[in-house]
Amino acid sequence: MLLAYAGFWAPVDWPTLECSPWLKLGLFTAVALHCLLRPRDPRSTLLWLFITWALPVPGALFYLTVGINRVREKVWQKHRSDQTFRSTRALHEQEERPLAYWRGIRDGMQARPADPPARALNAYLDRLAPDHPLLGGNDVQVLVDAPEAFPAMFDAIRGARHHIHLQTFILGADATGRELLDALAARAAAGVQVRVLYDAFGSARARLRGFFRAYSGRPCLRIEDFTQVNPLRRRFQLNLRNHRKILVVDGAVGFTGGMNFYDAYRAHAGGGATHDYHFRVAGPAVLELQYSFLRDWYYMTDEDPERLLAPVYFPPVPPAGRVPVRLLNSGPTASESESLLDALFAAITGAQRQILLVTPYFVPPDEIRRALRCAALRGVTVKVLVPAVNNHFYVGYASQSLYDSLLESGVRIFELPPPFLHAKAALVDDALAFVGSANLDARSLRLNYETTLVAFDGDFATALKRVVLDDFARATELSLAEWRTRPLRRRLVENFCSLLSPVA
Numbered sequence: 001m002l003l004a005y006a007g008f009w010a011p012v013d014w015p016t017l018e019c020s021p022w023l024k025l026g027l028f029t030a031v032a033l034h035c036l037l038r039p040r041d042p043r044s045t046l047l048w049l050f051i052t053w054a055l056p057v058p059g060a061l062f063y064l065t066v067g068i069n070r071v072r073e074k075v076w077q078k079h080r081s082d083q084t085f086r087s088t089r090a091l092h093e094q095e096e097r098p099l100a101y102w103r104g105i106r107d108g109m110q111a112r113p114a115d116p117p118a119r120a121l122n123a124y125l126d127r128l129a130p131d132h133p134l135l136g137g138n139d140v141q142v143l144v145d146a147p148e149a150f151p152a153m154f155d156a157i158r159g160a161r162h163h164i165h166l167q168t169f170i171l172g173a174d175a176t177g178r179e180l181l182d183a184l185a186a187r188a189a190a191g192v193q194v195r196v197l198y199d200a201f202g203s204a205r206a207r208l209r210g211f212f213r214a215y216s217g218r219p220c221l222r223i224e225d226f227t228q229v230n231p232l233r234r235r236f237q238l239n240l241r242n243h244r245k246i247l248v249v250d251g252a253v254g255f256t257g258g259m260n261f262y263d264a265y266r267a268h269a270g271g272g273a274t275h276d277y278h279f280r281v282a283g284p285a286v287l288e289l290q291y292s293f294l295r296d297w298y299y300m301t302d303e304d305p306e307r308l309l310a311p312v313y314f315p316p317v318p319p320a321g322r323v324p325v326r327l328l329n330s331g332p333t334a335s336e337s338e339s340l341l342d343a344l345f346a347a348i349t350g351a352q353r354q355i356l357l358v359t360p361y362f363v364p365p366d367e368i369r370r371a372l373r374c375a376a377l378r379g380v381t382v383k384v385l386v387p388a389v390n391n392h393f394y395v396g397y398a399s400q401s402l403y404d405s406l407l408e409s410g411v412r413i414f415e416l417p418p419p420f421l422h423a424k425a426a427l428v429d430d431a432l433a434f435v436g437s438a439n440l441d442a443r444s445l446r447l448n449y450e451t452t453l454v455a456f457d458g459d460f461a462t463a464l465k466r467v468v469l470d471d472f473a474r475a476t477e478l479s480l481a482e483w484r485t486r487p488l489r490r491r492l493v494e495n496f497c498s499l500l501s502p503v504a
Contacts, residue, residue, distance in 0.1 A: 024056040031063050079333040081299040086131065088305040089291070102287060102314045109284045111136035111324035113456045117350050118431055122456060124346050125326060128339055132327040138283030139321030140455060142464050143257070146265040149278040150176075156249045157183050162312060163193040165293045167226075167246040169437070171198045172262025173206035180261045181215050181223075188221035197297055199242045200227035202260070224300050226449075240332060243448040245278075245437050246293050251315045254286040255279065256436055256451055258424045272419030277358075277467065279435055279453065282320035288327040290314065292451055323457040330438065331449035340438055340452055341445040345371050347428050354381040356427040356468055360420070361439040362386045362399045363498075368440065369402060376410035385472055388415035395441070397497035407480040414475035425468060433461045 031052040035045045052059035093103035111134045113119045122134050143149040157164055157180075164187060171177050181196075188194045200207060203225070212223050226242040247255040257278030259265060267273045281289065294308045330340035348355060348371040355375060362384060364372070376382045384406075390396030403413055426434040436452035438444040455461065 024053075027056045027060040028052050031060055034063075078299055078331075079335060082295055082333060082335065085295045085298050085305055085308075089309055092309050099309060099311060099314055101311075101316065105284055105287070105317065106133060106135065109135045109137050109319070111456070113324065115431055117352065117429070118456050121343075121346055121350060121432070122326075125328070125343060125454065128342055129326070129328050129336075131335075132288050132329070134324050134326040134454075134456065135284040135288070136324045137319030137321065138281060138285045138323045138325045140285075140323045140325060140453070140457075140460055141280040142467055143255075143278040143280055144467055145275060146259070146273055149255075149257070149259050149276075150265070152280055153247055153255050153278075154179075154183055156247070156253050156255070157187060160187050160192045160249045162250050163195070164250075165195050165246070165248045165290065165297070167197045167242070167244050167293050167296065168260055169199045169202035169241070169243045169245060170260035170262050171196075171203045171206055171211075172260075172264075173209045173211035174263040176261050176263050176266065177206060177211065181212075185215055185218060185221055188218055191220060194221045195293075195297055196221075196223040197226055197242075197293070197300065198223070200225040201241050202243070222301075224297070226296065226300055241443075241448050242296065243437050243444065244292070244296070244451040246289050246451060248286060248290045248293060251287060251290055251313055252282070252317065254281040254289040256281065256289060256453060258422055258437060264420075274420050274422050275416075275471075276421075277423040277425060277435065277464075281325070281453070283323075283325075284317050284319075285325040285327060285453065287314050287317060289451070292327065292329055296449070323455055323460045325456075326454050328436075328452045328454050329450070330445070330452065332447055338446060340450060341365065341367065343452075343454065344368060344426065344434065344445075347426070347432060347434070348372060348375055351375050351380050351428045353429050354383075354427075356383050356385075356425070356465065356472075357440065358385045358421070358423050358425045358468055358471065359440040360387055360390070360422045360424070361392070361395050361441045361444070363395065363402065363441040365442055365445060368445075369406065372411050373406060373409035376406075382411045383414065383472065384411060385414045385416055385421070385468070385475055387421040388417045388476070389420070391420050394497040397494045401491075401494035401498040403478065403483055404480075407478065407483060413478045414472055415478065416471055416475040421471070423471070425464060427461055427465055427468060430461050430465060431458050432456055433464050435464070 028049070032049055035048060048059075048063055052063060089099065092099040094100060113122050113134075126133065143152055164184060166184070171180070184194045184196065198206075206212065207225060215221060215223060245256055245259060255278060258276045259278040264274045265276065290313060294313065297303065298305055298308055328340060328343060330336050330338070345367050348368070355372070372382055372384075386399060387396070390399070407413060424436065424439060433455045434452055435455070436450065438448070438450040438452055444450055
């Protein structure tokens with residue numbers, strides 16, 4: 001049909017597709033003007049113009065429904081909510097107001113890296129994400145897999161005295177999800193304030209099964225879904241997801257990383273447990289995680305910000321260690337758009353010796369691919385660890401479509417055999433670490449709401465590097481010569497799946 005209207009075949013006499021030359025020209029002009037007024041990838045613009053010229057009515061309708069990027073418009077409510085919450089916080093931080101001491105903690109604990117390249121990167125991040133400065137005095141522990149992470153989180157939950165704030169992408173309707181909600185309900189019954197925020201898309205199975213109903217209506221326990229589909233609040237965006245994983249207990253201890261709460265993280269008869277990294281945080285950075293959670297909670301619930309910003313949620317936090325950490329939130333809102341992408345680009349281009357990347361979904365945007373290639377070409381050791389078998393087969397193939405040019409430039413790619421690798425980490429020059437919830441794909445870097453911790457500390461980077469190198473040691477390295485011998489049909493599948501990669 002497309003070829004017929006493009007003139008390659010004889011015209012098809014289908015009245016439903018015919019239109020007058022003036023209508024065709026009008027529709028084409030309207031789409032062309034809209035594309036030109038909203039700059040995008042030139043290849044995408046040319047494709048839409050071709051489709052609209054070849055199929056005027058269906059093409060224009062298709063462009064209207066899926067071609068217009070409404071993400072910016074749809075996240076305006078979230079941006080406005082964030083600004084309102086930030087303004088309330090600023091008022092509370094004024095002298096003699098409840099949170100003035102928190103401002104004092106943040107001012108007094110600000111750190112400055114000693115290494116010149118790290119100092120330059122931190123100055124860049126100060127401008128990129130001014131709301132969350134680099135804070136010293138933190139202790140950050142690496143928790144590998146469920147046997148280390150789940151007990152630490154459940155112990156913190158069971159020891160809670162005042163409040164528990166939990167945010168996750170997947171909360172399973174299974175034994176792990178039930179154990180979690182039972183533990184939270186028990187603390188709520190003891191008078192602890194419990195707030196749970198799960199992503200409606202990631203936890204769709206539990207939501208559709210009514211898994212949360214048994215816990216609804218209980219005093220001190222509120223469970224809410226993060227969704228951008230709510231006609232009552234004029235939200236209709238299916239493509240935005242909250243991928244953050246945050247747990248804060250009593251404002252004193254926090255957890256973040258890549259782990260969700262469901263049975264895939266525990267070994268079972270069908271296979272091994274998902275392999276992941278999570279992180280326990282103590283010190284001033286916990287209050288940054290707290291604020292991030294409460295900001296998202298306010299957006300979804302409209303709970304009184306005066307109540308959410310009460311001093312009890314931001315208690316005095318003494319130094320707990322020596323790790324300088326800054327929180328880097330990213331998402332499609334105007335203030336955070338592509339902030340993690342920009343930070344990673346700056347870190348990669350500034351690397352001098354080594355870059356280690358661990359990610360389950362490796363479909364980085366052009367900017368990151370070019371930065372990795374350039375780093376390898378100028379002599380930096382660049383190693384990437386990905387799963388040998390991806391839980392989303394099309395993402396695995398899309399990732400593999402990028403390997404050739406990376407391998408050719410000297411980037412080293414390693415595949416870790418099952419069980420599935422879900423860990424996320426980036427290490428630069430043994431001095432800088434990025435850890436959190438974000439994957440190296442367009443969805444995490446441009447669409448999802450993500451939380452990353454950036455640690456400027458050689459000791460922490462070394463501890464994490466030991467874990468990462470253990471994984472590299474169990475992986476198989478790909479060679480360019482062998483990679484280029486794969487069958488043609490495999491390459492076709494890879495390139496086809498690359499077309500399905502999520503784009504903004």
